[in-house]
Amino acid sequence: MDDEDLVSVEVTHEPPDDLLKALDEGEPETAHWAGLTATRLRHGEASKELRSLAAVDEAEVKLLEHQVDAAHRALFDMNGKALLADEVGLGKTIEVGMILKEMHFRDTDDSVLVLTPAQLAKQWQAEMGEKFGLEFVCNYDDEFEGFDAHDHVIASIDTAKSDRHRATVLARDWDVLVLDEAHYVKNEDTDRYELIERISYDYAFFLTATPIQNDLTDLYNIVTLLRPGLFGSREVFHRYFIDGDQETLVNRNELQERLEQVMIRNRREETDIDFTERHVDTRTFEPSRAERELYEAVSEYVKGAYGRDQGQKLVLMLLQKEVVSSPAALRKTIEKRLYEQGELTHKAELESILEAIDAIETVTKRERLLDIVEEARERVEMGRVIVFTQFRATQDRIIERLAREGYETHAFHGGHSSREKEEIVAAFEERGGVLVSTDAMNEGRNLQFCNIMVNYDLPWNPMKVEQRIGRIHRIGQKRAVYVFNMALEDTVEEHVLDRLYHKIDLFQQSVGELSSILTRLEDSGTSFEDEIFERLVSAGSEVDLENDFDAMAVDLREQRDLARKVEEFNSGVFRGFDLGADDE
Structure with missing residues (x-):
């Protein structure tokens, strides 16, 4: 960024006395904001301060030090072109929100394009609006009229690269480009990669928790989109940084020095975040x-x-x-x-x-659900429980049954408007009771005020299970989280839970590990759900089915081990990064 864009009030390199006093004597929230500001001032220069910090609504988002520091480094140390590669769950979206908020304060955001996977577009729109007061039109909105009709656009990358919109996207000179899940463009032979390579922009911020998924070429391709020439040609990069079998990194120190110019990576163990415990209780019931x-x-x-x-x-x-x-x-x-x-x-x-x-008179799982919500009503504040199901018809019947027992109920599904969804969540927070939701709740809702959830029926894709749990087990949750899984005995549901999810320790793995496992499986041409279904329909007997699921668990453990080896390799590449901590 140019200095004329960054004119600020005069500051000193020492935090003002009133900030230090606030840290010592102020209210917790005041101390929090004062601490963030004091740290920024300590590191700052007259023209390189986050003016927007105090304008962020504390009621909507409580910024963490590593997030504020990442925003500052991306804007000023990396000249507005950065790869935000924090581990999953550390708030990369918040970091980008802070960056865009600051650019808005400095009038350097006349045109902003945010490209995401399709399923995350509305989530981004909600978070930017609710947490930072930044209004975007989404390509899924009725009022979206094209990429040349709006100055602040959030869209799926596949919509942007489509024949209908590609020329319009490329015709504009964007002030800011944001690319979420940047590992989706790791392959230089794809339309997605070509689109990003050809977009015209001044500033760019890419996000990914997994900058390396298979080998260092992934990292090379992503970084080269941001900073062409930083690593030289692909051939030079491979010859200089990787040995012949691509299993050993060479010239590591120089690689780290170059990455420090463009990449910010925070790890969970290097932050002050204390995630609460997660307890999983699987309950199986004999069907009638x-x-x-x-x-x-x-x-x-x-x-x-x-x-x-x-x-x-x-x-x-x-x-x-x-x-x-x-x-x-x-x-x-x-x-x-x-x-x-x-x-x-x-x-x-x-x-x-x-x-x-x-012929079915009583639905066993629905009756047993009453036991769980009754436990919550007796032991938890306002008896709050979130119940997830994949099907609207199931949701309707659960709501009816709970209502007959006198429970406060709330239904949440994809048919509700954005305003209705906000009202439903607000009512659940204010009045408590049971929120029965379809997987539409996965769209970016943060429900840390609740700490009990029930998987009434089980998605076969473990990432969807983790997304459900992630609604309550995330930054800001102050209590232990309890997850109840319900299944009928001797059904595919029990097999998936017992012989797959528990054997690969699904519920205790990080989202990053799960993503790596599933990515490796799907790179082989088979989805997780397809694999389950094929084993289910081809088993000749119950014993064969159990053996087939056991064999799948072994395969998944091998994929998990491979994923961990990749993570170890990543750690070797990223180790020693300056994470913005104060070294004084």
């Missing part, structure tokens, strides 16, 4: 005879239908998930197949499944 017969009927149908037509995989997978969620969710899909798709060869099988649904 009617529920057992329904499960077996659906499983038999799914196996047969998949054997006849593998193109039905998605809907058959859905049926297998719905049958352990609720009869209501299953009924909806079965009836759709019967009545919306015309004549079906297997109409009799589907009608038989509907009869099995009608």
Whole structure:
């Protein structure tokens, strides 16, 4: 940034007396802000201070020292081009929010483009607005009219690179480019990489917790987009920093020195954040005879239908998930197949499944859920519990059952508007009770005021499970977190929990480790859910199924070990970084 953009009031290199006094005598919140400001002043220069620091609403976000320091370094030490590579959970989005807030104060943000994975676009929009008062239009908003019609845009990178919008994106000279999950552009042969390479911008901030996923080429490609020439050509980079088999890093000190010019990486153990404990309680229940017969009927149908037509995989997978969620969710899909798709060869099988649904008088999991929420009502402030389900029909039935027992209930799903979602969360915080949510809650909601959640039904993708838990187990949670998993005995749900998730210590792993495991699996061409489904439909017996899941657990442990080796390699590359700490 130019100095004329950074004209500030005169400051000294020592914190003012009133700030020091606030640290010693002030209220906790006053002391917190005073501490951040004092540290910035101690390191600052007259034209290089964060003017916007005091303007951040303390009620919306409590900035941490490493976040403020990262924002300052990215803006001033790295001239507005930085790779923010903090470990998962340390608040990289907050760091970017602070950066953009500061640029707004300095009038250097006339045009800002934030590119994210599709599922994170609305989350970014909400966080920038709610926490920093920065208004963006999102490409999923009704009022979005194109990349040339708005000056502050948040969009999925795939929308930006599409034939419809690509030319417009590239025609503009953007003041600021933000790229979330920057490892998505690690491959220089992709349209995503080419788009970022060709975008015109003055300042850029890339975010990723995993700058190296497979080898150092990932890092080279990402850094070269930000700082072309920093590492020289790809051939020179490989010859100078990596030995022949790419397993040993050479000239490490010089690599670190160059990375320090562009990358900021904070690690959990190097911050003052004290994450609370996580306790996981898996409860399995014996299904009623009617529920057992329904499960077996659906499983038999799914196996047969998949054997006849593998193109039905998605809907058959859905049926297998719905049958352990609720009869209501299953009924909806079965009836759709019967009545919306015309004549079906297997109409009799589907009608038989509907009869099995009608035979169920009591839904075991729904009744056992009452035990958990009653424990919470007796022991937890305002009895707050979050219950997650994948299906709206299941959500409706849970709400009805809880309401009959006199519980305060709140429903949260993707059909609500942004304002309605805010009102629902506010009511849950103010009045307590039970919030029953679909996975729409994964979109950036922070619910640290609650510390109990229930997985009523279980996503087969472990990252989705961690995203659910992440709503409450995150920075700002002050209590131990309790996670309850519910499953019916001898169903795919129990197999996934017992033979996969628990055997690979899913619930105690970091999000970064999970991401690495899943990325390696999906790079082989198979998704986690596909793998589960294939084993489910091809097993010849219950024993075969158990053995198949055991074998999958072994494969996943191997992937986890590989992921840890990559992390060890990363640590070798990143070790010794100046993380902005005060060395006095």
